[in-house]
Every structure is written in structure tokens, then in C-alpha cells.
Amino acid sequence: MTETPDAPRLAQTFAEVEDALLSRWPETKLEPSLDRIEAFTELLGEPQRSFRSIHLTGTNGKTSTSRMVETLLRALDLRTGRFTSPHLEKMSERISIDGEPLDDETFVRAFNDVAPYTHLVDAEQDHPLSFFETIVGMAYAAFADAPVDVAVVEVGMGGAWDATNVIDADVAVVLPIAVDHEKYLGADPATIAVEKSGIIKPGSVAVLAEQTPEVAAVLLARATEVGATIAREGVEFGVVHRTPAVGGQVISLQGLRGHYDDIFLPLYGAHQAQNASLALAAVEAFGSGELDADLVRSAFAEVTSPGRLEIIRRSPTIVLDAAHNPHGAEALGEALEDSFSFSPLVGVMGVMEDKDYEGVLAALEPHLAYLVCTQNSTPRSMSAAALGRVAVEIFGEDRVSVVPDLGEAIERGATLAEAGEAIDVSIGSGAVLVTGSVVTVGEARALLKARR
Structure with a gap:
């Protein structure tokens, strides 16, 4: 078949993919709408409908918690996809399957699989697909192609109109909300919480970190409005005890279904213990049952989070x-x-x-x-x-x-x-x-x- 003149040229190398993606709207330039990503995923055959998902938002801790959730899910013999952002060193870190970032060849193939559709969306929409929207489409298509059992998806910014939000996640995790990205999300945590609460979908489980009263009120109102089940840190689950240790900390967690003692977490700080409690609750909610304590211990012992202490x-x-x-x-x-x-x-x-x-x-x-x-x-x-x-x-x-x-x-x-x-x-x-x-x-x- 002869390639049409306006169709994108397929990439041969990782550098060409990187160049093609970076030539699009940067992550810092946003036009709040799901129109483009919905049009894109529709052309791709709605790949995000082919797997279950856990969706995470909040101001800090999303990537660490995503990595913990994924490690627990893999310990349960589930095939996982993970989408996180931004990347530390290499763009392909954003899309992982079975706990490993896509290698260069697979990343190029993931781009080429969606590239023929990008210009179709660009031509029909008021604004072209952004870098972030394009890489979200790549991730969802790659997860469907794998295929994965469950995707662990971190929002890029906000929630309701974040490009990742074309999924209807089984579990929505909301980490602590503070002020960041004021230009786009608002100048106070309660306003920001309205946007972030948009990942809580009808029939899902909302796993909520401890929040200020104003933020908690927004999140609970959203969960009630859509009929989501609510699980709150400090009420239904949380950190029972933590002790700093060589190479990390030893923690005890109360989950939604069970109590888990003597967990070694090779990450530092009370905030990472909190992240671990949220990850555990999310996986319990996803599977609707108590986890084996030894499985939890062995999974958490393997967790890494590059660039976080x-x-x-x-x-x-x-x-x-x-x-x-x-x-x-x-x-x-x-x-x-x-x-x-x-x-x-x-x-x-x-x-x-x-x-x-x-x-x-x-x-x-x-x-x-x-x-x-x-x-x-x-x-x-x-x-x-x-x-x-x-x-x-x-x-x-x-x-x-x-x-x-x-x-x-x-x-x-x-x-x-x-x-x-x-x-x-x-x-x-x-x-x-x-x-x-x-x-x-x-x-x-x-x-x-x-x-x-």
C-alpha cells in the first residue's frame, strides 16, 4: 500500500520515536479536554477496555506507590502493565510490562502501531494530539497487545481531564493532595481535589490517603455521588507501626482484609510507609481478599523506586x-x-x-x-x-x-x-x-x- 503524503513516517530507531513525540505539544502545555484522547483510543479500537486497571492520583508519591502496587500484583501471578510519568532517564521507562520498561525495539513498535492514527486525530481536532496523549495511547495499545491482566496507571496531572482518564478503573487511589501545578489545577488543595477526584468512577473502590478535612470532604462527596466504595487511611487501613532500619524500614500494616507484620520495605521515610499501606489496600480491594502474609513480605522486600531517596x-x-x-x-x-x-x-x-x-x-x-x-x-x-x-x-x-x-x-x-x-x-x-x-x-x- 502506498503511504499517503500526510501520513507519519514510521520510525526506525528509538531516537526517531523520541524526536516524533517531543515535536508534539509538551506535557507542560495543556488544553483540558478528553476529546483528543477519546478520538485516538476509538481509532485504536478502545484498547483500554481490554484490561482491568488501578488508577492513581495525588500530589506526591504516585510513582513509588504504582511500583509497589505492581510488585504486589506480580506476586499474585498477574501480568501487569505500568504507566508512570515523568521518566527519570529514558522515555521508555513510562511504559512497563511485567515490571520492565519496554526495550528500544518494543518501544519503536509500540509507536509505529499507533502512528498511522495520530494524524487522523490531528486533522479532526482543534488542537493536535500532545506528547502525553500520544504516549498514553501507545501504553494502552501495548498493554492490550501484550496482553496484560491489569494496568497500574499514574495520572500525568490532575485527574478528570488527564489523558489517562479514558480508563474506568476498578480501584482509584488518591494520595495526599497539596498545591502543585497551580496554573492548571487551582491554588488551594480543595479546588485541586475536585479535579483529582475525577478518577473515581461508578462502582469502583476509592482508596483514600489521609487528607485535610476540606480535601476529604471533596473526595467523599465524589465517591458518594458515583456510588464508589470508600476505603480511608486511618479508618479502614493504615500503618500500624514503623521502625527505621538499615537499608529502609520495618513496618506493620493494617489492610482492608488482614493484618501484616514484620514487612521490610527497602525505602526510607514515613511517606513511603504510607505509600505501602495505600498500595496494599488497593491490591486487596482489587482482588477482594486477604493476601498471604509471606507473599506481601516478599513482594515489598523487592520494591525499588529510583530517584526517591x-x-x-x-x-x-x-x-x-x-x-x-x-x-x-x-x-x-x-x-x-x-x-x-x-x-x-x-x-x-x-x-x-x-x-x-x-x-x-x-x-x-x-x-x-x-x-x-x-x-x-x-x-x-x-x-x-x-x-x-x-x-x-x-x-x-x-x-x-x-x-x-x-x-x-x-x-x-x-x-x-x-x-x-x-x-x-x-x-x-x-x-x-x-x-x-x-x-x-x-x-x-x-x-x-x-x-x-
Whole structure:
């Protein structure tokens, strides 16, 4: 068959797929509507109707919780698809099957399977398909093709009009809601909750993290309106006990169906214990039964969450954490105090200029002896110099330096951490924390892995 002139050329390489996707509307440019993704999935044959799903929203913790849910489901011998965003190092991380990101060949094939339909949608709609809408279509088509038993799907932003929301999930998980993406979602948590509550569908189970009273009221009203079953952290399920341990923490969880003790979770911080309780409740709700305690223990022991309080290097210790809003930075600060005794802890931070970077700086200031301000490679990145000017107001001039190159900034941080006496702290237990943005942490991770 002769290819029509306006049909997209099929990709031959991963780089060509990446280029084709990035040439579309970026994730940061949004036009709130499900029209395009609905038209796209209709042309693809409604692939999202061929599998069951668990859908997750909230301000922070979605990716970690998604990974926990998936690990539990795989322990139950279910074939899983997982869609998360953004990616740390490579675009194909967003689409996983059986716990592994698509390899380059499969990613190219997933793109080529949907590419012939993208221009049809573009021609019919007021706005062309965005990058995010296109990759959601790719994910759902790849999951149907696998085929998977269940997809674990993280929203990109919000909920009701997020492109992922063409699924009708069996279980909707709503993690803690705070302020982020103000331009699109609103300036207060209750307003944001209205948007995020849109993933709660008729007949589903709504697994709800503890929220402020205003947010809880919005979520409960939505669940009641659509006839969803409600499961609340702190009422029907939750963390019973947690103890920091070498390499993570030991937790006891009360689930919806059973009680589970002596679970080793190889992730740090109370927020990750909370994420584990939500993941457990979601899987119990999905399967409608108590899980085997040994299965739960073995599954949680295998959980990883790259870029979330991840120790990537020793001597000195370098920790990566993708906190990029005040809520995430506060959880990070609490986890640092809870699980580590670094002295000094030197921060290396690069942020996006459309985020509440002042709030992030203020939340981390009590935990950092010194801050190196840097930037990542994207156009959205705030310049290191601009971040430095804001940081000086919060940390003071003697605790801030500006190093625009990320690799050099990490080296500066490592030098300061190793020479603690330069900033009046004892030598020997210093560490570096790279944070401020998922992109910054992803680029740092790639740099540090290459130097091993």
C-alpha cells in the first residue's frame, strides 16, 4: 500500500520515536479536554477496555506507590502493565510490562502501531494530539497487545481531564493532595481535589490517603455521588507501626482484609510507609481478599523506586530525591532526619522555574549545611544564578554557591561533604543530596552511573 503524503513516517530507531513525540505539544502545555484522547483510543479500537486497571492520583508519591502496587500484583501471578510519568532517564521507562520498561525495539513498535492514527486525530481536532496523549495511547495499545491482566496507571496531572482518564478503573487511589501545578489545577488543595477526584468512577473502590478535612470532604462527596466504595487511611487501613532500619524500614500494616507484620520495605521515610499501606489496600480491594502474609513480605522486600531517596554512590554518599514541591520537600526533610545522620549534608539543587522553588528551599533549609545551586538541561529549568539569588535570602550568603554545570555542581558538593571542617562540621559522615526536580535527578543519575 502506498503511504499517503500526510501520513507519519514510521520510525526506525528509538531516537526517531523520541524526536516524533517531543515535536508534539509538551506535557507542560495543556488544553483540558478528553476529546483528543477519546478520538485516538476509538481509532485504536478502545484498547483500554481490554484490561482491568488501578488508577492513581495525588500530589506526591504516585510513582513509588504504582511500583509497589505492581510488585504486589506480580506476586499474585498477574501480568501487569505500568504507566508512570515523568521518566527519570529514558522515555521508555513510562511504559512497563511485567515490571520492565519496554526495550528500544518494543518501544519503536509500540509507536509505529499507533502512528498511522495520530494524524487522523490531528486533522479532526482543534488542537493536535500532545506528547502525553500520544504516549498514553501507545501504553494502552501495548498493554492490550501484550496482553496484560491489569494496568497500574499514574495520572500525568490532575485527574478528570488527564489523558489517562479514558480508563474506568476498578480501584482509584488518591494520595495526599497539596498545591502543585497551580496554573492548571487551582491554588488551594480543595479546588485541586475536585479535579483529582475525577478518577473515581461508578462502582469502583476509592482508596483514600489521609487528607485535610476540606480535601476529604471533596473526595467523599465524589465517591458518594458515583456510588464508589470508600476505603480511608486511618479508618479502614493504615500503618500500624514503623521502625527505621538499615537499608529502609520495618513496618506493620493494617489492610482492608488482614493484618501484616514484620514487612521490610527497602525505602526510607514515613511517606513511603504510607505509600505501602495505600498500595496494599488497593491490591486487596482489587482482588477482594486477604493476601498471604509471606507473599506481601516478599513482594515489598523487592520494591525499588529510583530517584526517591536513592543512594546512588558511597564515599561520599550521594542521595537522589526528586522532591520538586514544598509537600514533597517536607516529606524528604522528615525522612532525612528519621533515617540518616549525615553531617554535613550538602544540597545540590536544580529546579523548574514554574515550581514553588521558594517553598522547596524553605522546607529543606533546616536539613542542609550548605547548598550548591545548579540547573538541568531543559528550557524550563531556572538558571543556577537566579536560584542562587533566591537561596541566599533563605540560607544566607555564606551557605550558598552557584555552579551552573550539574556535573561540576555534584563534584563541588562532594568536595564540601568530604571536607566538613570547611563549613564547621566534623569530617567523616558527610553526604550530598541532589534534588529539586525529576529532570535534575534523572540527569544526575545518568552522570553518576556513567562514572562508576
